[in-house]
Amino acid sequence: MTEQRYLADSTVREFEATVERSLDDRVVLDGTHFYPTGGGQPNDTGTLRVPDADGDGEATLAVVDVEKTDTVYHRVDGAAPPAGTAVRGVVDWDRRYAHMRYHTAQHLLSAVLLEEFDARTVGNQLYADRARLDADYPKFSETDLADVETRMNGLVDDALPVRHYTMDRADAEAELDTERTRIDLLPSSITELRIVEVGDADDPFDRTACAGTHVGTTDEVGEVTVVGRTTQGSETERLTFTLAGT
Numbered sequence: 001m002t003e004q005r006y007l008a009d010s011t012v013r014e015f016e017a018t019v020e021r022s023l024d025d026r027v028v029l030d031g032t033h034f035y036p037t038g039g040g041q042p043n044d045t046g047t048l049r050v051p052d053a054d055g056d057g058e059a060t061l062a063v064v065d066v067e068k069t070d071t072v073y074h075r076v077d078g079a080a081p082p083a084g085t086a087v088r089g090v091v092d093w094d095r096r097y098a099h100m101r102y103h104t105a106q107h108l109l110s111a112v113l114l115e116e117f118d119a120r121t122v123g124n125q126l127y128a129d130r131a132r133l134d135a136d137y138p139k140f141s142e143t144d145l146a147d148v149e150t151r152m153n154g155l156v157d158d159a160l161p162v163r164h165y166t167m168d169r170a171d172a173e174a175e176l177d178t179e180r181t182r183i184d185l186l187p188s189s190i191t192e193l194r195i196v197e198v199g200d201a202d203d204p205f206d207r208t209a210c211a212g213t214h215v216g217t218t219d220e221v222g223e224v225t226v227v228g229r230t231t232q233g234s235e236t237e238r239l240t241f242t243l244a245g246t
């Protein structure tokens with residue numbers, strides 16, 4: 001399995017790696033900072049720089065898709081370099097950083113909805129310019145939406161720290177609020193969890209089991225606008241929000 005280096009450090013934009021396998025236009029590296037689609041967060045894009053044929057320069061291959069199945073596959077626009085090739089990966093940072101801001105904002109929104117409306121998050125999808133979240137709730141009013149927006153912007157202004165760590169699943173199920181962490185949504189094959197925590201270490205505002213990439217403090221999220229709501233059936237509401245500058 002490719003070492004998923006973005007789990008340990010989501011701030012790295014450029015990295016060195018070695019091709020382990022290549023299949024037509026797909027490349028498997030020994031380690032990567034490219035995030036593969038998952039958990040409502042889209043894949044990273046960017047480039048792989050490889051030595052060109054005569055060895056005195058670099059050729060650039062666009063990374064157009066990244067997916068994780070048995071390992072992480074980078075789909076490139078062109079022929080994949082052979083096994084053993086040393087490459088330099090460059091992540092499209094504008095896109096990735098927008099995903100990080102939206103992902104942290106989504107955790108804040110999920111926590112606010114649970115705390116204030118007892119509304120559980122049942123789905124989410126983020127993009128580089130907007131995000132949506134589905135919650136178990138009959139119907140939010142305009143006042144509710146304004147309150148949620150105010151609350152989220154307060155949490156952004158508080159510049160709360162965001163950190164992550166791994167935890168044994170059995171320990172997490174015993175010690176954490178499983179509804180909040182949404183551990184119950186994860187397949188039983190996952191025995192070690194990555195926990196993303198927002199707020200003070202001794203009394204965190206939110207803890208969620210998550211393999212996504214996040215900003216370091218909530219002020220990086222920027223100003224939140226709750227755009228609106230639509231119904232997804234009598235018990236589910238879909239909220240859409242945007243972040244300043246995206």
Ligand SMILES: [Zn+2]
Pocket residue numbers: 039103107208209210211212
């Ligand atoms: Zn998450």
